Amino acid sequence: AHMSKKYGKWGKVLGSGAGGTVRLIKASTKAGGRTYAVKEFRPRRNGESEKEYQKKVTAEFCVGSALKHVNVIETVDIVSDHGHYYEVMEYAPYDLFSVVMSGKMTRPEIYCVFRQICDGVDYLHGMGLAHRDLKLDNCVMTTDNVVKLIDFGTATVFHYPGKALIPASGIVGSDPYLAPEVLNAPVYDPRKTDVWSIGIIFMCMILRRFPWKIPDLKTDPSYRLFVQSHPELCEKPP
Template identity: 30%
Template sequence: MPLQPGGQGVCAQLSRRVLMEMGIAMNVQHRNVIRTLEVIVEADLRCYLVQEACAVDLLSLVQGLSNGGVRMSEADVSRYFKQLVDGVQYLHGAGIAHRDLKLDNVCVTEQGVLKIVDFGCATLFRRRIQVPTGKAVAGGGHRKHKGAAGTRARAAPYTVPAKSAVQLHSQYVETLSTSVCGSDPYMAPELFSGKNYAAAMVDVWALGIIYFAIKFVQFPWAIAHASRDRGFQKFIQCPDVFFDRWFPAPVECRTAKSGSPHTDLWTAGLGKLPSPQQVRLSDYAIMRRILDVNPATRADIYTIANNSWVLAIGAETSK
């Protein structure tokens, strides 16, 4: 980490939050994540991140559309969404949750490449810990341990165990977050529960809100809190009405179940239900999984990335 003259040792005085932001920014490397070229920490603790240039952010693009500009084509909306999914998938694969995904934290270069920026709220939700293997190395006269349940490894870096100490191996565990981060329209409903939450699932919810905003040039609600937003209250009371309006199933895959509002489509002479190969791909199925108020059943980023519609976007953009 390059420092300005006179800045030796100032890193020890920076907050853990700042150090984490700088550490993440310097180590992430993906086409759809902003690249940090240099970090400068001055003697007075002012920090500067030198990053690659971007032409505009998505908020400015959407605001331009709401002020009379030409709405993005369906292809552009899908292309931006696919790039955002790719960037989030990379971060989650590295155990990093952004926790503040929003239109103004997603930039676009002059070449149309989307970049996720600003790691001020980012956290590491997957951590590596050392756990005993259940076996001890012979020698040194120490008593051998017969099982993992009875072993207790001395923690580094305070002491370096002798050869006879219990062998350890690395194991990754996912941890829950406690601090509330983000901006109201993008915040997942579990953030208002007062309980610990899965940070990666918060990113997924925000991803869905961003997609809604660039597609419809508006937000679905002001805040995902039933007692504070009537629109969200209606959503949780009857989500099918919301999805049927904004993300309706393609006509080809609407079924004629008894009592279904779509029964008339089939009785009107559209014929038999199509085979899976004939169903037109759309966002209707995956958006129902993304905007799931229950984080336990919400789609994770890998489910989203492997959705047939999202994969089809990737196939189109690679041509």
């Protein structure tokens, strides 16, 4: 299918990262006139086989299209156009980072937003999926203040029905939001690291800054001070 024929005019670039570029597209009045966010999947990398590339594209799109929850961005369509792959999603115009940094959120609004993030993450975990890159920039808001989680490029399945938990490994995520075990442990439970990340999101909404740059005792004095002030957090649970 040809993207612009099917959906209409391309608009501005909303953001780009390792996984691809996200742009706006406005459907023609005939097609309903809705605005969508469209992710163009990154090109195939040098040394990456066509099969590997297809597998990665398919995995991310399958995750997107399988998720149906009010606090998770909806994947509307998947389009292949002359070797390019596009994921068409509902568009929510506000990113939470900008909303928080504007300083206009009241405490009740912060609690309401946080509750919605928790609901979205609880849904993902119930589906056996961990997000692994939860941060303010990966939460967007609609005009009627509904919060949606976005970007499942680093999401991982930690549970298949009837199987044991699959631990995660490797440093995945954004420095200030990382849980300490992501840096220090060979394997970890990705549900718990997601929960840590939403704790940091909550702190950022209250403080309007990061509590520390990275949860590393050696290099980050703010994090070191936090750990020293809370020795009970360092005790292994019985």
